[in-house]
Amino acid sequence: EETRDRSRFITTVDRARTVAEARDFVAAVCSEFPDATHNCWAYLAGPPGNTSHVGMSDAGEPHGTAGRPMLDVLIGSGLGEVVAVVTRYYGGRKLGKGGLVRAYGGGVKLALESLPVSEHVETTDLRVILPYPAVPQFKSMLTEFEAEAVEESYSTEAAFRVRLPGERLEEFKEALRGITSGQSVVEPWAA
Numbered sequence: 001e002e003t004r005d006r007s008r009f010i011t012t013v014d015r016a017r018t019v020a021e022a023r024d025f026v027a028a029v030c031s032e033f034p035d036a037t038h039n040c041w042a043y044l045a046g047p048p049g050n051t052s053h054v055g056m057s058d059a060g061e062p063h064g065t066a067g068r069p070m071l072d073v074l075i076g077s078g079l080g081e082v083v084a085v086v087t088r089y090y091g092g093r094k095l096g097k098g099g100l101v102r103a104y105g106g107g108v109k110l111a112l113e114s115l116p117v118s119e120h121v122e123t124t125d126l127r128v129i130l131p132y133p134a135v136p137q138f139k140s141m142l143t144e145f146e147a148e149a150v151e152e153s154y155s156t157e158a159a160f161r162v163r164l165p166g167e168r169l170e171e172f173k174e175a176l177r178g179i180t181s182g183q184s185v186v187e188p189w190a191a
Helices: 019-032 067-076 097-113 132-144 166-180
Strands: 001-006 005-017 037-046 055-058 082-089 123-130 147-152 160-164 187-189
Touching: 001 132, 005 037, 005 097, 019 037, 019 055, 019 082, 019 187, 037 067, 055 067, 067 082, 067 097, 067 187, 082 097, 123 132, 132 160, 132 166, 160 166
Parallel strands: none
Antiparallel strands: 001 005, 005 082, 037 055, 037 082, 123 160, 123 187, 147 160
16 A cells, blocks of 8 residues: 555455456455545456456546556566556545556555465376386485375375376376386376
């Protein structure tokens, strides 16, 4: 939250994996501040750099002075799956177009600086069955592929539910074939 020439600006941000989540968040913030002069918003609902699922609104401010600067900050941040709403309570002084652009874009930039972020990695779950002699080597290779054994069971063979980054899948399968001499079964996990 910040004050510029007696106008109060409150920036609220959240994660938005989809356009529907972004729009729901915007509606919730607008409901939280129904007496505000403006609730301007922008979202980037896809991965970082992907602008196929974006949206913005000046919400009554002069064209291009709120939504576009907010969206530009989101796109330039290197983040994805993010939505921002800047709520304005008018303080009696006009800021001019440049002042509005700085206030709305600056509010989003300030909010993003304090936002906890994490890298999102698409994962895949596999069912892996292998002979007992290969288990120690299999377990040691999990770290190399950023994989984890989510579940394991033992009967006539060792069976694992393995979660790993989707981009590592093919090389994981190849390495597994190598340590088991082709004696492993790898298939998508079926819950």
